Each structure stands twice: as structure tokens, then as C-alpha cells.
């Protein structure tokens with residue numbers, strides 16, 4: 143077995159530095175280009191990535207980190223876990239990911255504590271595991287034809303099965319992994335990377351036994367590549383000694399979030415994740431070198447703490463970023479260069495590479511916590527509910543949406559034109575107003591009860607606020623994949639956050655001026671703004687979140703003062719930031735809830751506060767969601783099989799479990815919506831039930847939205863009539 147290369151990364155972005163894959167996918171899905179064209183773009187992106195990584199001096203190149211949609215879905219396909227109902231589809235892979243006219247897609251949820259979403263494997267008694275190694279083998283050969291030897295990366299068996307809630311199928315799945323290892327060995331591959339991020343969360347003794355059994359068995363295989371088991375997103379804790387006792391040759395350890403292992407790892411190679419894949423800060427070289435030096439193992443390789451999937455491609459694509467800030471930053475390319483430089487410095491006992499620039503002095507917390515708990519300012523729910531009912535006069539089962547309406551190509555082009563200086567700001571604002579009017583009229587025509595302005599002015603629900611708050615920088619090309627072809631540009635929160643002026647009042651009041659029905663103002667909550675940004679690391683996260691909460695609080699009060707009767711403060715990332723280890727949950731939830739209440743408790747009793755959550759596996763944090771004390775909570779439900787309904791009967795206030803999935807282009811039938819509503823009404827008293835989709839409508843077309851909402855209204859009216867009789 144050849145020694146593990148001295149420098150590597152656990153994975154790399156794949157959407158393309160200019161989102162080439164996004165465009166190719168959407169063009170293929172729309173029928174504007176062929177599958178061959180899509181595959182050609184994929185091949186070009188893979189080639190460019192390997193060439194670039196090799197060009198930067200990286201020694202260990204990963205392969206199979208590319209994906210047309212999601213790497214967990216790729217693993218499911220590799221293992222034959224394709225549910226029968228998708229097999230006859232024209233393109234089973236994308237049918238699982240996005241659904242078709244007749245088929246709902248598989249569930250989708252957050253990848254550990256990141257803003258990346260994976261497709262949840264569906265494993266049932268009828269699943270027959272059967273290896274299809276086309277993709278990993280294909281990428282190895284493709285890279286080889288370009289002159290690169292690579293290390294294929296696949297999701298490991300334990301993590302895959304835990305994600306699919308089917309760890310009892312380990313024996314069968316291991317058969318497939320054995321076959322895969324044999325095939326890779328026959329191909330002349332010297333190392334394979336098995337990603338096991340699930341090992342950094344709490345694991346039961348039987349799960350740890352499964353880890354041991356899995357890697358004993360794979361390790362015992364006669365003809366196989368070297369086994370590199372990679373963890374990320376935290377400390378391996380009790381999983382580390384288990385792994386260390388198996389025959390795997392290399393273990394990947396996150397040394398940014400986790401500590402240097404106390405145990406001596408003997409003859410293993412430690413792939414030391416000293417360069418963070420989760421933030422955009424430059425790596426302090428002395429800290430990285432100290433960690434590298436402290437690891438006790440036969441061999442140490444310099445690497446990233448996780449795949450670089452979670453950071454943008456290249457800082458050099460940001461000519462407009464402030465020069466002093468830029469000095470503190472590293473995107474994927476710069477991080478690869480750091481890995482290479484650290485590896486050389488470590489090997490040759492060279493002085494530390496170019497030191498990270500010293501950040502400017504920022505808020506210091508010395509002198510005590512400047513964020514005392516604010517006394518509860520709002521009245522009890524019963525009092526608020528009465529005041530709001532008198533003001534809003536809503537029917538039973540009020541129908542609303544989550545905030546955004548379709549973001550049209552014209553709107554995006556208009557924003558790009560303003561940035562390019564070819565469209566005047568006031569003309570842009572007129573177009574936004576026209577779009578708000580379109581959204582309002584559409585909702586009135588369809589018969590919705592609580593209207594939204596549709597968020598046409600927002601490029602993104604976090605980036606928009608970052609652009610209007612002090613303390614943030616935004617990027618021009620810093621795209622990070624969120625799911626499938628969808629990307630975000632996470633803002634950089636680098637300084638103290640303050641709100642120089644109202645951010646949304648003018649659009650909310652414009653919308654309200656157009657209609658007699660109540661319009662809800664729309665804000666993003668402090669936890670979510672911070673979760674979906676790259677955040678300064680010189681303050682506790684909690685204190686940064688409180689600063690953002692205070693800015694949102696000012697906005698809530700301004701909306702109220704302007705006569706907006708309902709304000710929604712979205713917290714879709716509340717679950718996402720939940721620590722992977724349960725021991726840290728209470729502390730997190732305590733301050734996260736406090737931040738939310740700080741943001742919203744300035745509203746009077748007559749103002750109805752809504753919140754919205756999605757991808758939440760809400761069951762786990764239902765008590766915390768309840769503690770947010772919002773008058774109405776809308777929550778994803780349809781896409782996750784209405785599982786949340788099993789847990790909501792204790793919920794004390796208004797609740798709108800989504801009645802259809804908005805991430806799929808398919809239009810739900812009225813019967814389907816009615817069925818979900820009936821299930822909701824079995825779980826909750828009708829007086830507290832709201833009717834809404836799972837999430838915002840920005841990724842859909844007006845055609846899809848109108849058809850879907852028509853069915854929602856139809857189903858709701860039927861049930862209202864039934865309840866009234």
C-alpha cells in the first residue's frame with residue numbers, strides 16, 4: 143500500500159465557479175438541452191477541478207466528489223437503493239430528487255449542521271442492495287485519462303444507513319462496499335475515502351458496535367485499497383477509539399471544531415483537518431502547526447476539516463471586497479493553497495506561512511455581558527389572541543403563504559442591471575412595486591386571507607438583510623450549493639451589527655396600501671441570519687446573534703408603527719444550529735429562543751407574530767419552537783411525510799403544517815391537500831389550524847403557484863363548509 147499523500151482536501155465545490163452546473167441542470171430539466179450536454183458540462187467541471195487542485199500543488203486528489211444533484215443520492219444509487227416507483231421514470235435519478243408529475247420526490251433535509259440539503263435514502267423491506275459502481279469507477283478512469291491518480295470518496299456505510307434509519311441492514315450493505323473495494327483495487331486505486339460524519343454525533347453502544355463490525359469486516363478484505371475513514375463537523379469522541387481499533391489505515395479528524403486526540407493513534411495515518419471547511423477565515427498558521435505537531439500517529443497529513451463544498455470557489459473573483467477584509471479571508475482555492483503551504487512547512491520545519499492579517503479591534507465583551515435578558519413585554523397568549531382576532535377578523539382555517547412569490551428572470555436581470563449601472567434605482571423600485579402589485583392581486587384573486595408582498599426586492603432572505611445592515615460584507619460570486627441547482631451567497635459577518643435605517647417597511651406598507659386584507663411584514667430571524675452567514679469567530683456565536691436580534695427588533699417595531707398588523711420572523715435555521723452533541727442542546731436552545739424573543743417581544747399584543755421553520759425535524763425541538771411564543775407557526779410538513787403531526791398536539795398556539803411541498807415543480811391535487819388538512823385537523827383543534835405551503839414560493843413559476851394555491855383554497859373551502867355544518 144502506498145503511503146497516504148501528504149496534503150489533501152476532503153472534497154471540493156462542484157457547482158462550478160460561475161455556476162456552470164446550475165445552468166446546465168436547469169436547461170436540461172426545462173428540455174432546452176440534452177443529457178449528453180449536461181454530462182459534458184459535468185466532465186468539464188471535474189477536469190477543471192482536478193487540474194486546479196494539482197496545479198495548486200495538492201498531492202492527494204479526491205474523485206467522486208462531483209454530483210449532479212447530491213452525493214447521498216449518488217450513494218443510494220450506487221447501492222441499488224432506488225425505490226421501485228421511480229424505476230420506470232424517464233430519469234429515475236432526477237425523479238427521486240425532484241419528483242415528476244405523478245411522483246413526489248424523496249425527502250430532503252439538512253446535512254448535519256450545514257445549510258446543504260441531502261436527499262434522504264428511502265430504505266424499506268423491499269430494498270435490495272446491489273452495487274452499481276459506475277460513478278466512482280468512471281471518475282477514477284476519467285481523472286486517470288487526464289493524468290491524475292485520485293482517491294474516490296463515498297459516503298461510508300454507517301453514515302449512509304443512519305441517514306436512511308436502517309442500520310439493521312448493515313450486513314447487506316457491507317457486501318456492496320466489499321464489492322466496491324474489490325473493484326477499486328482491481329482498478330489500481332490505492333486509497334478510498336469513506337465519509338462518516340455521523341460519528342461526530344452521540345452514538346449508542348450498538349451503533350458503536352456497528353462501526354466496529356463494519357470496519358473490521360471491510361478491513362479484513364484481502365484485495366482492497368487503503369481505507370481512509372473521514373469524519374467532519376466535530377469531535378469523534380467515543381467513536382475515535384473504536385475506529386482506531388479497526389484495521390483502517392487512515393482516520394480524518396476535524397481539528398478545527400474538535401481537539402487533538404488524547405490517544406496515540408499508533409501506526410495509523412491521521413488526516414488532520416486543520417484548515418476549516420466551514421468558514422472563510424484564513425487559517426492561523428501557528429495554531430495549525432501546533433495542532434499538527436501535537437497529533438500522535440505514525441504519519442500526519444494536512445487536510446481540511448470537512449469538504450470544501452461549504453465555501454465559495456475563489457476569493458479572487460471578488461474585486462469589490464474591502465481590501466482589509468479580504469486580507470482576512472480564504473475561499474476554497476485559497477484554502478487548498480493553505481493546506482499545501484502548511485504541509486510543506488510541517489514537513490520541512492519551515493517557518494509558518496504568511497501570517498494571517500490581524501483583524502481590526504472589534505467589540506470586546508470584557509466588563510460583563512452587555513445582553514441582559516429582556517423582561518417579557520408581550521401579554522399572555524389569550525390576551526394577544528383576542529386582540530388580534532378583533533383586529534384581523536380572519537375566517538376559520540386562514541390561508542396564507544410563507545412569504546416569497548416567484549422570483550422572475552426579469553427581476554434578477556433588473557438587479558444585475560442596477561449593479562452594472564445600466565438601470566436606474568428608481569426604475570428598479572418601480573418594477574419591484576409592479577411585482578408586489580402582481581403578487582397581491584394574485585392572492586386576492588385566489589382568495590387567500592393573509593397576504594404577503596412576495597419579497598421581490600430580495601435576492602435572498604439573508605443576503606438582503608446583510609446588504610442593509612452594518613457589520614456585513616456580501617460577495618459577487620461567492621456561491622455555495624444549497625441543494626441541487628440552488629445556491630446562496632452567504633454574507634460575511636465581520637463586525638458589530640447595527641441597523642442604519644428601516645429595511646423592509648417601505649415594501650410592506652406599499653403592499654398594505656393596495657389591499658384591505660391584512661398583509662404580513664416579512665423578516666428573517668437572528669439565528670437564521672447568523673446561521674446562513676460566515677461569522678466572525680472572535681465573539682461567542684450567542685453574542686453575535688443577540689446583536690442581530692436587536693437590529694431585527696428595531697425593524698419589527700418600525701413595521702408595527704407603520705400599521706403592518708402581522709409580522710413574520712422566519713427561523714428556518716433554528717434546528718440546523720442545534721449542536722450535534724446533545725449535551726450542548728439546552729444551552730444553545732436557551733439563547734436561541736432568547737434571541738428570538740428579544741427580536742419579537744417589542745411588538746404589541748394587537749400585532750400578530752408569525753414564525754416559520756422548514757427542514758426542521760421539528761419533533762426534536764418542538765418545546766423550543768413553542769417557547770418562541772409566536773402567535774402562529776408555519777412549518778414544513780408535506781415534504782417530510784407529515785411526521786410533525788404526530789408531535790404537535792401539545793402545541794399551544796396557531797400552527798400551519800405545510801399542505802404541499804414547494805421544492806418540487808409538481809402541482810398537488812386538491813384531494814391531496816384535503817387529505818393533509820384532514821390529518822392536521824385530527825391532530826389539532828380547528829381554531830388553531832392555519833393553511834399554508836411548506837415554505838416560500840420563490841423557486842416556483844407563477845403558473846405552478848396559481849395552480850397549487852387554487853387547489854389549496856378549494857380544499858380549505860370544502861373543509862370550512864364541513865366544519866360549519
Ligand SMILES: Nc1nc2c(c(=O)[nH]1)N[C@@H](CNc1ccc(C(=O)N[C@@H](CCC(=O)N[C@@H](CCC(=O)N[C@@H](CCC(=O)O)C(=O)O)C(=O)O)C(=O)O)cc1)CN2
Pocket residue numbers: 257549551553554555557558600601602603604605624625627628629630631674714840841
Ligand atoms: N441563504 C439561504 N439559505 C437557505 C434558503 C434561502 O432562501 N436562503 N432556503 C432554504 C432552501 N435553500 C434555497 C437556497 C437557494 C435558493 C435560490 O433560489 N437561490 C437562487 C439564487 C438567489 C439569488 O441570490 N439571486 C440573485 C442573483 C441571481 C442570479 O443568478 N443573477 C444572475 C444575473 C441575473 C440574470 O440575468 O438572471 C447571475 O449572477 O448570473 C438575485 O435574485 O438577484 C438560485 O440558486 O438561483 C432557494 C432555496 C434553506 N437555506
Ligand code: MET
Pocket residue numbers: 544545546603664712714754756837838839840
Ligand atoms: C427557507 S424559509 C423561507 C422563508 C421566506 N419568508 C420565504 O418565503 O421564502
Ligand SMILES: [Zn+2]
Pocket residue numbers: 544714754755756836837838
Ligand atoms: Zn421555509
